[in-house]
Amino acid sequence: MNDKKINILISKDQINERIEQLGTEISKDYLGKKLYVLSLLRGSFIYTADLVRQITVPTKIGFMTTSSYGDDEESKGLVNIVNDIPDNISGFDVLIVDDIVDTGLTMDFVVNHAKSLGAASVKTCVLLNKVERRKVEISPDYYCFEIPDLFVVGYGLNYGDYYRNIPYIFNWED
Numbered sequence: 158m159n160d161k162k163i164n165i166l167i168s169k170d171q172i173n174e175r176i177e178q179l180g181t182e183i184s185k186d187y188l189g190k191k192l193y194v195l196s197l198l199r200g201s202f203i204y205t206a207d208l209v210r211q212i213t214v215p216t217k218i219g220f221m222t223t224s225s226y227g228d229d230e231e232s233k234g235l236v237n238i239v240n241d242i243p244d245n246i247s248g249f250d251v252l253i254v255d256d257i258v259d260t261g262l263t264m265d266f267v268v269n270h271a272k273s274l275g276a277a278s279v280k281t282c283v284l285l286n287k288v289e290r291r292k293v294e295i296s297p298d299y300y301c302f303e304i305p306d307l308f309v310v311g312y313g314l315n316y317g318d319y320y321r322n323i324p325y326i327f328n329w330e331d
């Protein structure tokens with residue numbers, strides 16, 4: 158990968174601008190509600206950190222880690238809880254934050270999980286919406302950018318455990 162040319166798809170400035178807009182929108186929508194931001198690790202840690210600093214209503218923040226099985230089993234929709242939600246979210250308006258919705262299996266699983274724990278409402282907020290690869294019908298309530306079917310890296314998204322710290326979104330040219 159290292160000798161390939163990189164292609165910056167979304168710059169740091171573009172990300173910051175969209176997050177500011179989303180933060181304003183979320184702050185309006187959650188006025189008077191009991192917002193609980195549920196951030197999915199590890200991919201969304203940077204996005205969450207930037208997003209919550211643009212939210213002006215009282216906000217609780219918790220983290221959860223899931224894993225999905227290999228390709229074969231992924232198609233069966235198997236998602237695993239590695240670390241569960243650390244708080245009682247019953248009665249909270251839960252906003253699930255993730256880096257990307259791809260097949261949608263992870264988000265679909267976490268939405269149902271939060272509902273089963275008695276959340277008053279459950280909405281979803283992602284940085285990237287990769288619509289072409291969806292396997293379950295789910296569309297994020299909030300997202301920053303729609304992207305085509307490319308494997309992207311940076312701003313929290315990894316390749317082989319690296320590149321999460323790169324401040325923009327990129328892919329490698331073929």
Ligand code: 5GP
Binds near residue numbers: 257260261287307
């Ligand atoms: P799902 O297929 O369940 O919607 O997405 C599950 C996870 O796959 C995402 O949270 C993300 O960690 C990973 N993923 C999906 N598409 C990409 C991508 O283009 N780049 C990277 N780095 N991870 C991705």
Ligand code: MG
Binds near residue numbers: 198199200201255
């Ligand atoms: Mg992820």
